[in-house]
Amino acid sequence: MSMDELMDEAALHEIRDRIRAFELDRRDFLRLCGGGLLVCLSGAQAPGQESGRGGQGWGGHELPREVSAWIHIDADGKVTVFTGKVEIGQNIRTSLAQSVAEELRVGFDAITMTMGDTELTPWDMGTFGSRSTPTMGPQLRNMAATAREMLVEAAAQRWSVDAATLVAEDGMVRNPKTGATLGYGAITRGEQLTRTLMGDPPPQHANFGRVRDPADPPLTPAIAWKIAGTAVPKAQGRDFVTGKHKYPSDIARPGMLFGKMLRATGFNATLVAADTAGAEKMPGVQVVRDGDFIGVVADDVWAAEKALAAIHAQWNVPEQISNRELFAAMRKGAAGGEASADVEQGLSGADVKLAQEYTVAYIAHAPLEPRTAVAEWGQTDAGQAKLTVWTGTQRPFGVKDDLVRAFRLSEDQVRVMMPDMGSGYGGKHTGECAVEAARLAKAAGKPVKLIWTREEEFTWAYFRPAGVMEIRGGAKRDGTLTAWEHHNYNSGPSALETPYNVTAKLEKFHEWPSPLLVQGSYRGLAATANHFARESAMDELAHELGMDPLEFRMKNLNNDRLRAVFTAAAEKFGWGREKSTADRGFGIAGGTEKGGYAAACAEVEIDAAKKVRIRRVVQAWESGAIVNPDGLRNQIMGAMVQAIGGALFEQIEFANGRVLNAHFAEYRVPRFRDTPEIEVVLIDRKDLPSAGAGETGIVALAPAVGNAIFAATGTRLRAMPMAAGEIFSS
Amino acid sequence: MADLTLNVNGTELRVRAADDAPLLWVLRNKLGLTGTKYGCGEGQCGACTVLVNGQATRSCLTPAPATVGAKITTIEGLEKAGVLSAVQKAFLEADAMQCGYCTSGMILAATALLREHAHPSDEQIVEAMEGNICRCGTYPRIVAAIRRAAEMQMASEGRKEEPEYVHG
Numbered sequence: 071m072s073m074d075e076l077m078d079e080a081a082l083h084e085i086r087d088r089i090r091a092f093e094l095d096r097r098d099f100l101r102l103c104g105g106g107l108l109v110c111l112s113g114a115q116a117p118g119q120e121s122g123r124g125g126q127g128w129g130g131h132e133l134p135r136e137v138s139a140w141i142h143i144d145a146d147g148k149v150t151v152f153t154g155k156v157e158i159g160q161n162i163r164t165s166l167a168q169s170v171a172e173e174l175r176v177g178f179d180a181i182t183m184t185m186g187d188t189e190l191t192p193w194d195m196g197t198f199g200s201r202s203t204p205t206m207g208p209q210l211r212n213m214a215a216t217a218r219e220m221l222v223e224a225a226a227q228r229w230s231v232d233a234a235t236l237v238a239e240d241g242m243v244r245n246p247k248t249g250a251t252l253g254y255g256a257i258t259r260g261e262q263l264t265r266t267l268m269g270d271p272p273p274q275h276a277n278f279g280r281v282r283d284p285a286d287p288p289l290t291p292a293i294a295w296k297i298a299g300t301a302v303p304k305a306q307g308r309d310f311v312t313g314k315h316k317y318p319s320d321i322a323r324p325g326m327l328f329g330k331m332l333r334a335t336g337f338n339a340t341l342v343a344a345d346t347a348g349a350e351k352m353p354g355v356q357v358v359r360d361g362d363f364i365g366v367v368a369d370d371v372w373a374a375e376k377a378l379a380a381i382h383a384q385w386n387v388p389e390q391i392s393n394r395e396l397f398a399a400m401r402k403g404a405a406g407g408e409a410s411a412d413v414e415q416g417l418s419g420a421d422v423k424l425a426q427e428y429t430v431a432y433i434a435h436a437p438l439e440p441r442t443a444v445a446e447w448g449q450t451d452a453g454q455a456k457l458t459v460w461t462g463t464q465r466p467f468g469v470k471d472d473l474v475r476a477f478r479l480s481e482d483q484v485r486v487m488m489p490d491m492g493s494g495y496g497g498k499h500t501g502e503c504a505v506e507a508a509r510l511a512k513a514a515g516k517p518v519k520l521i522w523t524r525e526e527e528f529t530w531a532y533f534r535p536a537g538v539m540e541i542r543g544g545a546k547r548d549g550t551l552t553a554w555e556h557h558n559y560n561s562g563p564s565a566l567e568t569p570y571n572v573t574a575k576l577e578k579f580h581e582w583p584s585p586l587l588v589q590g591s592y593r594g595l596a597a598t599a600n601h602f603a604r605e606s607a608m609d610e611l612a613h614e615l616g617m618d619p620l621e622f623r624m625k626n627l628n629n630d631r632l633r634a635v636f637t638a639a640a641e642k643f644g645w646g647r648e649k650s651t652a653d654r655g656f657g658i659a660g661g662t663e664k665g666g667y668a669a670a671c672a673e674v675e676i677d678a679a680k681k682v683r684i685r686r687v688v689q690a691w692e693s694g695a696i697v698n699p700d701g702l703r704n705q706i707m708g709a710m711v712q713a714i715g716g717a718l719f720e721q722i723e724f725a726n727g728r729v730l731n732a733h734f735a736e737y738r739v740p741r742f743r744d745t746p747e748i749e750v751v752l753i754d755r756k757d758l759p760s761a762g763a764g765e766t767g768i769v770a771l772a773p774a775v776g777n778a779i780f781a782a783t784g785t786r787l788r789a790m791p792m793a794a795g796e797i798f799s800s
Numbered sequence: 801m802a803d804l805t806l807n808v809n810g811t812e813l814r815v816r817a818a819d820d821a822p823l824l825w826v827l828r829n830k831l832g833l834t835g836t837k838y839g840c841g842e843g844q845c846g847a848c849t850v851l852v853n854g855q856a857t858r859s860c861l862t863p864a865p866a867t868v869g870a871k872i873t874t875i876e877g878l879e880k881a882g883v884l885s886a887v888q889k890a891f892l893e894a895d896a897m898q899c900g901y902c903t904s905g906m907i908l909a910a911t912a913l914l915r916e917h918a919h920p921s922d923e924q925i926v927e928a929m930e931g932n933i934c935r936c937g938t939y940p941r942i943v944a945a946i947r948r949a950a951e952m953q954m955a956s957e958g959r960k961e962e963p964e965y966v967h968g
Contacts (some may be wrong), residue, residue: 705898
């Protein structure tokens with residue numbers, strides 16, 4: 071991903087304006103650590119901090135402000151890793167720890183990951199875009215390899231031998247000649263070892279990882295991995311089956327009150343009047359009002375709910391169009407009208423042509439843990455106001471910025487912590503819940519917890535953008551593509567570029583400046599929409615040509631990695647072994663984005679009432695060297711299950727500024743009964759860098775299912791969801 | 801407001817709560833048992849599932865006073881003397897979770913299922929679990945974990961203690 075692409079993505083995440091300069095003071099942190107070994111990273115412009123024994127720049131004031139600490143090893147050999155990335159179910163806490171353990175030559179259990187704490191971890195743009203594995207992975211491996219080198223040097227000094235003759239293994243340095251060993255803890259005991267690596271001037275590189283320096287210690291190749299690359303069980307997994315794990319909504323503080331927010335009755339509404347007298351009279355209830363901001367706090371969440379219900383507010387909701395008129399409005403609002411002479415020429419020379427339109431609906435992330443925050447006001451050491459917030463977010467530093475701005479505070483007056491949360495899928499990038507909790511807590515003079523209701527989460531979060539995709543394509547009788555044109559209106563540019571060979575092409579994203587609903591990131595972004603359109607269109611062309619859909623793809627595909635997943639999926643599925651019938655269809659689709667390669671084969675069953683059921687899906691996946699095969703398999707399978715919702719039945723219905731299906735009873739998400747037999751085939755490319763796998767696993771299922779439905783019924787479904795209410799219609 | 805005595809995980813606990821306060825919030829906010837999760841408050845997602853006299857029950861829709869005299873089991877009550885229940889163990893070994901937010905409710909729903917049907921068919925598993933949402937999509941692993949838990953329970957039958965609560 072280039073910087074431009076990253077900035078595009080940041081814009082989609084609505085965070086472009088929030089990318090800001092890195093400025094953290096590590097002094098408090100260093101004081102906390104006390105001693106041991108610390109590996110830091112410094113901006114290139116900061117004065118160099120050479121490694122030193124005896125405390126140069128340690129424990130005090132000499133370290134430059136831009137230094138961030140990444141790895142600490144204490145006198146017991148306990149390793150603490152600091153990263154601004156967060157764990158939201160994608161298993162990154164485990165897989166990053168594996169990478170560190172690997173390079174540091176310690177057991178997995180020796181590692182503790184401190185994540186997403188704005189006071190303790192280095193600044194990070196956020197956990198999105200499948201960036202943690204390809205960028206934070208190498209970053210931490212580099213830090214760990216540096217720490218290992220420092221430990222070997224320290225041991226060499228103690229033994230007065232050449233460091234090159236020593237080996238690091240199992241948490242100790244060993245002298246193969248003498249057999250002497252020194253544990254990491256013993257080496258760091260009573261010592262103050264620091265090394266600061268140079269050359270990572272955030273924010274430009276903060277999300278890419280530090281550019282490696284030729285002087286950096288070599289990283290262990292994947293072929294030699296012993297801990298990385300293995301199915302290490304989920305870190306702290308036991309706490310998840312015993313209920314001990316504390317999610318953001320489980321945080322409790324002494325004297326904590328519970329908040330509720332008054333919501334408008336529709337989007338873009340203005341408050342006409344609000345009568346809060348009834349709520350104010352309730353015992354133990356405080357009403358907080360600041361303009362249109364109206365909330366309540368009480369010592370009991372149930373009391374807060376009742377107080378909220380007692381507020382009578384009048385809202386003026388402007389007339390707004392519904393989801394039925396959505397695509398017409400989108401086509402009108404988004405600029406189009408681009409043409410390519412090459413494409414026109416390519417089309418005129420084609421034996422078979424296609425011009426079709428595909429759509430995807432607005433959908434909701436619906437993470438099972440809704441937005442939640444606990445806010446507490448206290449004092450800094452200097453006697454200033456200090457705001458501490460625990461919240462579920464993919465961008466703790468972004469939420470910190472929101473709070474700094476909202477309350478006109480300085481950087482050191484706000485701390486945001488992100489306990490591993492009840493997921494996000496790209497849906498938790500914004501800090502509104504944290505700001506609300508902080509405002510309520512400020513008025514109450516006590517810590518306040520705010521948990522959004524399911525209806526609030528469905529209504530006042532943001533949505534995956536809806537979109538229209540227009541595709542024109544042409545092919546020769548022998549299956550050679552001659553032209554390709556793909557326009558995406560509003561849903562986004564991710565995976566817009568076709569992986570198939572065609573020189574005459576035009577691929578264009580058309581922005582809609584004023585979308586109907588608040589829209590933002592979602593797992594895979596527009597890659598789902600663009601793959602649905604492209605892989606459906608490819609299937610249409612194949613059928614027009616009378617070619618096998620897999621053969622047609624392969625004929626136009628040079629990308630070896632994509633070819634490999636198509637081949638693997640087809641083999642495992644038994645593609646072509648059986649012919650589709652009226653009640654049973656087979657479909658195939660695939661693609662690549664963000665360094666991940668996916669191909670899926672689907673089998674669907676259609677009953678007499680046109681009810682569709684996905685029976686079996688095989689998906690092959692490749693994303694370079696696998697860091698944790700079990701975690702990866704879980705991610706890919708989960709992405710496939712989540713994809714079923716958007717493919718078949720998920721869509722936000724709205725009218726006049728109101729969401730009409732803001733409850734799980736009305737907004738259908740995949741459940742046990744919807745889940746087909748799923749097989750995941752993993753291809754481990756140890757010769758390639760590890761890419762992220764949280765997102766792209768979602769892209770292939772919908773077109774594979776749509777193509778299977780067509781193969782059975784001859785009906786081409788070009789709108790996602792394809793079978794709202796289970797019954798599909800063209 | 802009422803003073804209630806609730807039997808939670810084998811212990812009698814006194815708590816003051818509104819007459820219509822959902823058991824979910826009493827467990828979480830008054831008794832500090834946060835393993836029981838809020839997912840929707842509408843009985844549609846199963847994250848708040850607890851056992852009331854052995855039956856899987858949506859604690860978000862159950863008034864706390866209605867559970868006085870009943871035996872309530874939450875996720876915190878399944879582990880006995882440091883030993884996980886078969887269902888907990890199976891979920892852990894199968895890594896049948898991603899974010900884990902649905903896991904408490906899943907484990908309790910599965911526990912109730914296995915009390916009813918020691919060796920459930922796939923259809924019985926789907927039927928019993930259909931009200932529990934895993935938005936991360938780990939359903940196949942959860943089904944596998946339930947099957948495995950059933951096997952573990954069958955294998956240890958005979959050595960097992962009598963259940964501490966009865967259906968009712």
